[in-house]
Amino acid sequence: MSEAPHGAPIKTPGQLIAAIIAGFAVPIVIIVLLAVYVDNSTRTGAGTDSLSEAEVTARIKPLAQVDIRDANAPRVYKSGEEVYKAVCSACHASGAAGAPKFTNTADWAPRIAQGFDTLWHTALSGKGAMPPRGGTSPDDYSDFEIARAVAYMANNSGGSFPEPAQPAAGAAAASGAAAAAPAGASDAGAAQAAAAMAAMASVPQAAAPAAAGTQSADASQAGKALYQQVCQACHAAGVLNAPKFGDKDAWAPRLKDPMDTVYNYALHGKGAMPPKGGSTASDADVKAAVDYMVSAVK
Numbered sequence: 001m002s003e004a005p006h007g008a009p010i011k012t013p014g015q016l017i018a019a020i021i022a023g024f025a026v027p028i029v030i031i032v033l034l035a036v037y038v039d040n041s042t043r044t045g046a047g048t049d050s051l052s053e054a055e056v057t058a059r060i061k062p063l064a065q066v067d068i069r070d071a072n073a074p075r076v077y078k079s080g081e082e083v084y085k086a087v088c089s090a091c092h093a094s095g096a097a098g099a100p101k102f103t104n105t106a107d108w109a110p111r112i113a114q115g116f117d118t119l120w121h122t123a124l125s126g127k128g129a130m131p132p133r134g135g136t137s138p139d140d141y142s143d144f145e146i147a148r149a150v151a152y153m154a155n156n157s158g159g160s161f162p163e164p165a166q167p168a169a170g171a172a173a174a175s176g177a178a179a180a181a182p183a184g185a186s187d188a189g190a191a192q193a194a195a196a197m198a199a200m201a202s203v204p205q206a207a208a209p210a211a212a213g214t215q216s217a218d219a220s221q222a223g224k225a226l227y228q229q230v231c232q233a234c235h236a237a238g239v240l241n242a243p244k245f246g247d248k249d250a251w252a253p254r255l256k257d258p259m260d261t262v263y264n265y266a267l268h269g270k271g272a273m274p275p276k277g278g279s280t281a282s283d284a285d286v287k288a289a290v291d292y293m294v295s296a297v298k
């Protein structure tokens with residue numbers, strides 16, 4: 001038994017362990033470095049793409065953007081499902097704040113029993129924690145679109161309401177209602193309400209944005225246009241005792257009020273007079289329509 005050859009580098013168990021570890025570690029380090037070297041072509045330092053087109057456009061894009069809508073373009077109505085998903089689902093999907101839950105027939109049965117028109121009008125005017133129109137503005141969702149959302153929700157929750165009819169466009173429908181309504185107007189309260197519903201249902205919702213477009217051009221033109229599209233449904237013939245167009249006696253007592261009060265009645269409703277005549281016109285156009293009606297009795 002001779003001793004380990006003289007000069008052998010490993011003399012103690014500690015050196016042996018160190019040699020074994022180095023034997024594994026060195027190749028691993030080399031492999032890692034090679035791997036890094038091979039794919040370093042795709043690496044760039046942080047921030048080096050900050051002058052790329054996409055990055056620059058993102059940085060200099062305007063903070064606010066104006067969404068220009070063509071007032072004369074035919075209005076494209078959203079489906080009930082679209083309105084529901086965009087607006088109503090915020091509360092009705094989960095039943096937040098005590099909202100009747102989507103597809104929960106037990107929640108909906110007693111409400112559906114009230115009939116479609118009641119539900120629709122509740123959706124428009126609000127009830128308890130339910131904000132009017134689900135918190136949207138009439139410029140974004142017309143009454144018709146809200147009606148579709150109501151039908152969509154109710155029909156997915158045990159109801160079977162027909163799809164709401166699209167509002168007729170143009171003054172023809174409105175004057176048709178004016179002709180038809182007085183028959184009901186002469187009757188008692190229930191018939192009056194029915195006539196009001198008939199008149200309101202035929203108020204063309206699509207007309208309002210179109211009228212808004214003309215507002216900057218000429219306020220009195222816009223007032224006349226809105227009168228013809230909406231207000232004359234009741235005011236031409238005096239439906240539901242609306243003060244008749246051009247009837248000085250009917251208007252005189254009302255015009256004793258300051259004009260702001262008269263405007264407010266037109267904007268927010270009074271008795272059988274629905275807010276804005278049931279339309280979605282802008283405040284300015286409604287005031288212009290009042291001016292147009294008032295100028296006819298001066």
Ligand code: HEC
Nearest residue numbers: 088091097098099111119122123128129130133134149150
């Ligand atoms: C901020 C929450 C919220 C949003 C958004 C919302 N709702 Fe509601 N909704 C409620 C609550 C709460 C009730 C229950 C009100 C009650 O019975 O007091 C309710 C009730 C209703 C009812 C039943 C009314 C009745 O007569 O019993 C209808 C219909 C309705 N909502 C339609 C809609 C439509 C359509 C939308 C979307 C355009 C909408 N809701 C968006 C909270 C909401």
Ligand code: HEC
Nearest residue numbers: 199231234240242254262265266271272273276277289290
């Ligand atoms: C559904 C029928 C109906 C429609 C549509 C309608 N009105 Fe009326 N309006 C009435 C009735 C009814 C009254 C009388 C209300 C009362 O005195 O109780 C009235 C009253 C008014 C008054 C007088 C308020 C006062 O000072 O006493 C103004 C102003 C008016 N309407 C403006 C308008 C304008 C503007 C429009 C169209 C944007 C319009 N109305 C559409 C039914 C209607």
